[in-house]
Amino acid sequence: RKEVEQDPGPFNVPEGATVAFNCTYSNSASQSFFWYRQDCRKEPKLLMSVYSSGNEDGRFTAQLNRASQYISLLIRDSKLSDSATYLCVVNIVTGGFKTIFGAGTRLFVKA
Amino acid sequence: DTAVSQTPKYLVTQMGNDKSIKCEQNLGHDTMYWYKQDSKKFLKIMFSYNNKELIINETVPNRFSPKSPDKAHLNLHINSLELGDSAVYFCASSQDLGRTEAFFGQGTRLTVV
Numbered sequence: 001r002k003e004v005e006q007d008p009g010p011f012n013v014p015e016g017a018t019v020a021f022n023c024t025y026s027n028s029a030s031q032s033f034f035w036y037r038q039d040c041r042k043e044p045k046l047l048m049s050v051y052s053s054g055n056e057d058g059r060f061t062a063q064l065n066r067a068s069q070y071i072s073l074l075i076r077d078s079k080l081s082d083s084a085t086y087l088c089v090v091n092i093v094t095g096g097f098k099t100i101f102g103a104g105t106r107l108f109v110k111a
Numbered sequence: 112d113t114a115v116s117q118t119p120k121y122l123v124t125q126m127g128n129d130k131s132i133k134c135e136q137n138l139g140h141d142t143m144y145w146y147k148q149d150s151k152k153f154l155k156i157m158f159s160y161n162n163k164e165l166i167i168n169e170t171v172p173n174r175f176s177p178k179s180p181d182k183a184h185l186n187l188h189i190n191s192l193e194l195g196d197s198a199v200y201f202c203a204s205s206q207d208l209g210r211t212e213a214f215f216g217q218g219t220r221l222t223v224v
Contacts, residue, residue: 034212043201043215044154087154097166097208099144101154 001026004090006102013109017078021105023088024070033064035073036087038104044087047073078109114138117202117216124192125224132187132219134202142166142208143185145177146201148218154201160185161208192223 006023013019025033033050048055050062050071061074075082088102117134124130136143145157159167163179174190185202202216 032211043218045215046212049212085152093208097159099156099159099213101146101156103151103153 002103003027004088004100004102006086006088006105008103008105010106010108013078013107015078015080015109015111017109018074018076019078019107020075021073021086021088021107022070023072023102024068025088025090025100026069027090027092028069029092029094030069030090031093032091033071034089034091035060035062035071036089036101038085038087040084044101047086075107078107080109080111083107083109113217115202115204115214115216117200117219119219120217121220121222123222123224126192126194128192129188129190130192130221131189132200132202132221134185134187134216136183136202136204136214138204138206138214140204140206140214141182142205143179143182144203144205144213145185145187146203146215148199148201150198158185158187159208166208189221192221194223197221197223 035047036044037047038044050064054063059076063072085104087104090100092098115136142161148154157171158177160179176188179185199218201218203213205213
């Protein structure tokens with residue numbers, strides 16, 4: 001089992017749709033969690049951190065479920081500009097340190 | 112001002128050559144990384160440096176040697192390049208090790224022919 005798993009997609013949605021991505025992680029020592037966005041042929045950029053209590057930033061909502069070891073990202077009112085690959089990132093700090101990137105979920109938002 | 116900058120952006124070279132990629136960050140961060148993103152788009156950490164000290168060295172051939180002259184710089188030197196080294200290499204930095212988000216450079220697209 002991979003340490004961080006995401007559905008690769010692609011998710012094809014119309015503008016205005018709500019879309020949700022899940023990401024599961026296997027190491028219970030995972031300490032911090034992030035969603036990154038990567039556009040084609042560009043570098044990954046932080047979209048948002050994921051906090052235990054859940055957090056929202058405009059149309060984006062991130063949730064963390066430690067018991068089930070997954071994080072989620074909800075995008076409401078999708079825009080064309082949301083088309084990208086969304087990367088789930090988990091930091092594991094236990095004795096040493098490890099950052100694990102998921103393989104990413106591709107999203108296409110169409111007019 | 113670019114926060115994390117790496118050069119060159121594109122690098123095409125022949126098998127067997129030695130090449131270097133430079134990275135600099137002006138964020139005052141303590142930790143810097145090198146990542147490799149292959150043709151399947153999977154992003155994997157290669158090295159992590161904290162305050163100029165090597166912290167992580169994932170299973171990377173010893174043809175790859177990082178050098179950190181100071182906290183703001185982490186260069187990657189690659190000896191005897193192979194076809195399989197073709198990928199996009201990203202430099203990144205973060206405030207500390209493992210708890211805060213990383214900021215990435217624009218990537219270096221390496222093609223070995």
